[in-house]
Amino acid sequence: MTPGFLRVIVVSAALLAGSGCMSVYKLPAGAPSTTIQLPGGVVPWICARSEPQRLMSGKDGKAVIPVGERIVIGANLAYSDGYMNYYCSASASFVPTADHDYQQDFVTEGNYCSSLVYRMAPDDKRIGLAFEPTLNSGNKACGFRKGR
Amino acid sequence: MTSRLLAAALLALCLTGCATGYHSANNPILGWTGGYWDQKGPGSTIKVGFSGNGFIKPDKVGIYLLYRSAEVTQREGGTHFVLYQSLNDAVADVRSSERKVNSTWGKPNTYAYIWIVPAEEREALSAAEIIERYGPEVKAGASKEDKR
Numbered sequence: 001m002t003p004g005f006l007r008v009i010v011v012s013a014a015l016l017a018g019s020g021c022m023s024v025y026k027l028p029a030g031a032p033s034t035t036i037q038l039p040g041g042v043v044p045w046i047c048a049r050s051e052p053q054r055l056m057s058g059k060d061g062k063a064v065i066p067v068g069e070r071i072v073i074g075a076n077l078a079y080s081d082g083y084m085n086y087y088c089s090a091s092a093s094f095v096p097t098a099d100h101d102y103q104q105d106f107v108t109e110g111n112y113c114s115s116l117v118y119r120m121a122p123d124d125k126r127i128g129l130a131f132e133p134t135l136n137s138g139n140k141a142c143g144f145r146k147g148r
Numbered sequence: 149m150t151s152r153l154l155a156a157a158l159l160a161l162c163l164t165g166c167a168t169g170y171h172s173a174n175n176p177i178l179g180w181t182g183g184y185w186d187q188k189g190p191g192s193t194i195k196v197g198f199s200g201n202g203f204i205k206p207d208k209v210g211i212y213l214l215y216r217s218a219e220v221t222q223r224e225g226g227t228h229f230v231l232y233q234s235l236n237d238a239v240a241d242v243r244s245s246e247r248k249v250n251s252t253w254g255k256p257n258t259y260a261y262i263w264i265v266p267a268e269e270r271e272a273l274s275a276a277e278i279i280e281r282y283g284p285e286v287k288a289g290a291s292k293e294d295k296r
Contacts (some may be wrong), residue, residue: 079253086253103190105235108257110250120241126193126263127238 007128027064035062036102036117039075045091047072047142067096072138075106075115088113091138103129107140167204170212170290173197182255185215193238196220197259206249206256208289213247215286217262218275226264228272233260243271 025046027033036055043048044055044063049072055073057063065071074091090113096102102121107113115138123128166181173183182199189195198213200206214231221229232238233247238261249258265272 021234084253108252109236110252116236118235124191126191126241127193127261128189129235129239131239 001077010119015064021051022052022054025055032067032098033064034096034098034101036073036096036104037062037120039106040103042075042077042119043074044075044106046074050142052142062101065096065102067098070095070134070136073104073115073117074138077106077108077113090115091107092117093136093138094132095134099135102132158287167289168200170215173199182257184212186216186220190235193232193263194220194224195259195261197234197257200256202254204256206251206258209256209258210247210249211282212286212289213249213258213260214278215247215282217260218273218278221275222279223264224264226275228267228269228274229262230269230272231260231262235261238263239262245271245273254267279284 008085011095020042022045025048038055038057038061039124040061044057045053046050046063046065047053048069052072052074055063055065065073070093072093074089077086077088079086088108090106092115094102094117103118103120104115105118106115117132117135119132121128124130152174166233168182169178171178171183173179181201182204184196184198186194186196196217198209198216200209200212217229217231223225231244231247232234232242233244237244244260247258247260249256251257267274
C-alpha cells in the first residue's frame with residue numbers, strides 16, 4: 001500500500017467521521033437566498049431553524065443559504081495521524097442579506113479552531129472582504145434545538 | 149537485494165524520523181512529511197502555508213513560511229510584500245513582520261496572507277532581504293532532512 005493511497009484512506013475516514021450522521025441542507029422552494037464560499041478540507045454545516053445539516057457546495061465551492069434570518073454556519077474538522085483521532089468544531093451566526101455574498105473561514109491555531117464569516121466586498125481590490133456587522137457567536141451548537 | 153533493503157530503510161527513516169525539510173507539500177515522496185504550499189485569494193492576497201511534522205520546531209516553520217512568502221513574491225514579479233497573520237488581520241489591515249507558530253495536535257502548521265506591494269508601502273517587507281538573511285538556513289533544510 002503506497003503512502004498516497006494510505007493518506008487517501010485516512011483522509012476519507014476522517015471526513016466521514018467529521019460529517020457524522022447529518023442530513024443535507026436544502027433551501028426551501030422559493031425562499032430568497034444568497035451564496036457563501038466554503039473552506040476546503042472540513043465538513044461545513046448550517047442551522048437554519050433546524051438541527052445541524054450538512055452544507056453542500058457546488059463545483060465553485062459556494063453553497064446557497066437563506067436570507068433575512070439569523071443562521072449558524074459551522075464546520076467540523078476530523079483528523080487522524082494513524083495513531084490518534086482529533087476532532088474540532090467551530091461556528092458563527094449571522095443574518096445574511098440578499099444584497100451580499102459571504103465567505104466562511106475556518107482556522108486551527110494551536111489546539112483550538114475557530115470559524116468566522118466575512119461579507120464579500122468586490123470593490124476592495126486588496127482583500128475583497130469586509131467584516132460582517134451581524135456576526136455573533138455560534139455557541140458551538142445551534143440555537144434551534146428541540147427543547148430550547 | 150541488500151542495497152534495496154537499505155534504500156527502503158533509509159526512505160522509511162526519512163519519512164518517519166526526520167524533521168520536515170524545505171520542499172513543496174506536493175513533492176511526491178517528501179510531501180508526506182509536509183512542506184510549503186500557496187493559493188491565490190481572496191482579492192489580491194496570496195495564502196502561503198507551511199506544514200511541518202512532529203519533528204520540526206515551530207520557530208523553524210515560521211522562518212520557512214517567511215522565506216517561502218518572499219519566494220512567492222518574487223515568483224509573482226514583486227519585490228516587497230505585506231504579511232498578515234490571519235484573514236481577520238488581512239481584513240482589518242493589521243500588518244506583521246513575522247508569523248508566530250503554534251503546534252496543532254503536535255505538528256507545527258502555519259499560514260499567512262501576503263499582499264505584494266511597492267517598496268514604499270507601509271510596513272512592506274523586502275523579499276530580497278529575507279531571502280538573503282534566511283537563505284543559508286533554509287537551503288540547509290532543503291538539501292537534507294535534518295534529523296532531530
